[in-house]
Amino acid sequence: MRVQAVVFDLFNTLTAPVEDGEFKASVRAIAAAAGMDPEAFTQRWFDLWRERFDGRSGSIEADLRGVCEAMDGEADETAIRRAVEIRVEFSRRTLRPRGDAVATLRRLRRMGLRTALLSNCSADVPDLWPSSPYAGLIDEPLFSCVEGLVKPDSDFYRRACERLGVGPAACIYVGDGGNHELTGAARVGMRAVLIRTPATRAATYDSERSSWRGEAIDTLSEIPELIGAGS
Ligand SMILES: [Mg+2]
Numbered sequence: 001m002r003v004q005a006v007v008f009d010l011f012n013t014l015t016a017p018v019e020d021g022e023f024k025a026s027v028r029a030i031a032a033a034a035g036m037d038p039e040a041f042t043q044r045w046f047d048l049w050r051e052r053f054d055g056r057s058g059s060i061e062a063d064l065r066g067v068c069e070a071m072d073g074e075a076d077e078t079a080i081r082r083a084v085e086i087r088v089e090f091s092r093r094t095l096r097p098r099g100d101a102v103a104t105l106r107r108l109r110r111m112g113l114r115t116a117l118l119s120n121c122s123a124d125v126p127d128l129w130p131s132s133p134y135a136g137l138i139d140e141p142l143f144s145c146v147e148g149l150v151k152p153d154s155d156f157y158r159r160a161c162e163r164l165g166v167g168p169a170a171c172i173y174v175g176d177g178g179n180h181e182l183t184g185a186a187r188v189g190m191r192a193v194l195i196r197t198p199a200t201r202a203a204t205y206d207s208e209r210s211s212w213r214g215e216a217i218d219t220l221s222e223i224p225e226l227i228g229a230g231s
Contacts, residue, residue, distance in 0.1 A: 003227045005166040006108055007157070007190065009175030010119035011094065014101045014134060014220070017176075017197040018094050026090040033083040034068055034075040044070050049205055052122040055145035060087055060124040091124045095132045104220040105137040111224060116140040116160045120151050120179050120205070140164055152184025161188075174223065177209040186214070193217055193226065 008014050024042065031041030044067045052063045061084050068075045075083070108115055117138045119125065126143045129135060140163040142156070149156035161168050173185035173192045182192040194216040197209065217226065 001169045003113070003172055003191075004170040005114040005116065005164045005172075006223060006227075007116045007118055007160050007164075007171050007173045007185070008138070009151075009173075009178065009181055010117055010121065010125070011178070012176040012197050013174060013195050014097060014105075014117075015094055016096050016098050026086070029090075030064065030083045030086050033086050034064060034073075034079050036068055036071060036073050036075065040071055041067060050150065053120045053144045053150050055123065055148050058123065060084055060122055063122055088124050088128070091122075092128055095125075095128060095134075097133050098220055100219055100221045102133055102137065104223055105134070107224055109137070111227070113227070114139050114164045114166060116142060116164050118142050118151060118156060118160050118173075118181075120144045120181075151179045151181045152187070154184065154188050157185055157188045157190065172223070172226065174217075174220070177207050177212055178205050180206055180208050182208055182212055182214065191215070193223075195220065 028038040031038040168189035171190045173190040185192040
């Protein structure tokens with residue numbers, strides 16, 4: 001079947017991979033600003049990822065407050081506000097594109113392909129999206145915290161197809177393998193492709209980065225070639 005659309009993961013796929021140390025340091029900085037014990041806060045932060053991604057809290061501020069409450073801690077308004085600022089600034093930095101992301105998105109558009117984003121993310125990300133380098137370059141951005149669906153839920157992929165007006169068999173899915181997203185894409189009938197990331201990037205949130213045996217690429221610039229090869 002002819003490829004009509006490319007569905008992208010966001011973090012470490014379109015964005016430049018972030019080192020594990022930098023990622024964890026940002027969580028510790030948020031904890032410090034909120035006046036919480038960094039180690040215990042980090043543990044809770046990772047434990048409560050689903051609450052952040054599925055949109056039930058409604059805001060990054062509520063997410064941070066939820067982590068503090070889960071630790072039986074109390075953070076005052078000023079401390080939470082400062083913690084939110086640090087988090088949003090980190091999210092803004094992590095939206096920095098891979099070197100070839102913008103050029104590849106433009107090229108795909110020139111080739112007549114439709115594009116979607118399927119991101120498991122917290123509420124700060126859709127807020128930052130319109131001022132990000134990708135705004136206007138992705139036809140259909142879908143955020144887990146807005147849709148109330150989280151990868152690898154099949155309905156999340158199907159919703160992307162509905163928005164694109166393209167069936168799954170005509171879609172290529174590209175991701176770094178977080179949350180078993182490649183298996184999820186393949187399950188609905190998309191052609192799933194791993195984009196490799198450096199080993200120093202920690203495999204957080206159920207990554208299948210090391211176990212994936214399907215197609216794989218090292219750069220986004222390889223996607224146009226893939227499309228030719230697979231059709
Ligand atoms: Mg990712």
